[in-house]
Amino acid sequence: MSELDGLNQHLEELRKRLLRIVIVIGVVTAFLLTFHAEPVQVNELTLYYPTLEPLNNIAAQITSHMRENLVPEDVDLIQTAPGQAFFAQVYVAGLVGIIVGMPVIIKESVGFIKPALKENEINVSRSISIPSLGLFVAGCVFSYNLVIPYILEFLYRYGESAGIVTFLNVIDFVAFVLQFLLAFGLSFQLPLVMYAISASGMVDSDFWRKNIRYAIVIIVIFGAVITPDGTGVTMWFIAGPMIALYTAGMILIERKEKQKLNT
Numbered sequence: 355m356s357e358l359d360g361l362n363q364h365l366e367e368l369r370k371r372l373l374r375i376v377i378v379i380g381v382v383t384a385f386l387l388t389f390h391a392e393p394v395q396v397n398e399l400t401l402y403y404p405t406l407e408p409l410n411n412i413a414a415q416i417t418s419h420m421r422e423n424l425v426p427e428d429v430d431l432i433q434t435a436p437g438q439a440f441f442a443q444v445y446v447a448g449l450v451g452i453i454v455g456m457p458v459i460i461k462e463s464v465g466f467i468k469p470a471l472k473e474n475e476i477n478v479s480r481s482i483s484i485p486s487l488g489l490f491v492a493g494c495v496f497s498y499n500l501v502i503p504y505i506l507e508f509l510y511r512y513g514e515s516a517g518i519v520t521f522l523n524v525i526d527f528v529a530f531v532l533q534f535l536l537a538f539g540l541s542f543q544l545p546l547v548m549y550a551i552s553a554s555g556m557v558d559s560d561f562w563r564k565n566i567r568y569a570i571v572i573i574v575i576f577g578a579v580i581t582p583d584g585t586g587v588t589m590w591f592i593a594g595p596m597i598a599l600y601t602a603g604m605i606l607i608e609r610k611e612k613q614k615l616n617t
Contacts, residue, residue, distance in 0.1 A: 371462040378458045382451035386412040387443060413443035416450070417524075420531060424503050426510045429520045431527055442528040449532050453494065453539075456487045486546055493542030494535045501591045502534050508588065537580050541596050545603030552607045559611040562604040569600055 390407035393400050404412075417439075421431050433439045452459070510520055551557055562569070577593035 375459050375462055378455040379451035382454045383447040386447035413447040416446050417443055426507045429510050429522050431524055432521050433524045438525050442524045445528050489542040490539040493538035497534045497538035505588050544599045548603035559607050573597055
């Protein structure tokens, strides 16, 4: 087999796996934009069932929930051009589609790189698939409940102190929220990335402790880059948890190494 044929096979394999991922995300996104979640009481337990209602769809319900829980008081959420509210719902539905489709994304990604992995690396990739999903969701939940509300409150208090009436464009609001949800969902993967690198034999367990100073500098720069203000305050909402995650990953790796040596 020539190198060109091998390359074509890899590209075809990549196309098929990307297509599966896109289909899963697309189906979930279309569902959220088409159906409404209707509540029903069952033995004092609130359940939901889907009803066909594109104008008041699940993505719109999620957007409304975000507005009620994240937008500071005295700040009005508006649209300044036709279609902005719709595109905001598309963005929300797309993010939920990515989260719901994460098991497929992980499965297809591991399946594509599997031929290039050694046996121990394949075992590592399998063992972190479920924890990876859990950490991604945990990062989104942490950001939604503990970070985004305080950052928005902090930033918009400046306008209130100056007596300025603040309006927040729905597209800017949704993009801001999704940016932080994705950033935290991905940053919460840090301990698993560290564990996978160590378990595959690329570095030893001492590597992370020796380079912790450089890691902190990189994390702080990352937090400064993706936060929207230049005060240096909000970046710690991201840098702080990531430093804690790095430390947790380092301790986990060192304990695993000690357990391995003692057996």
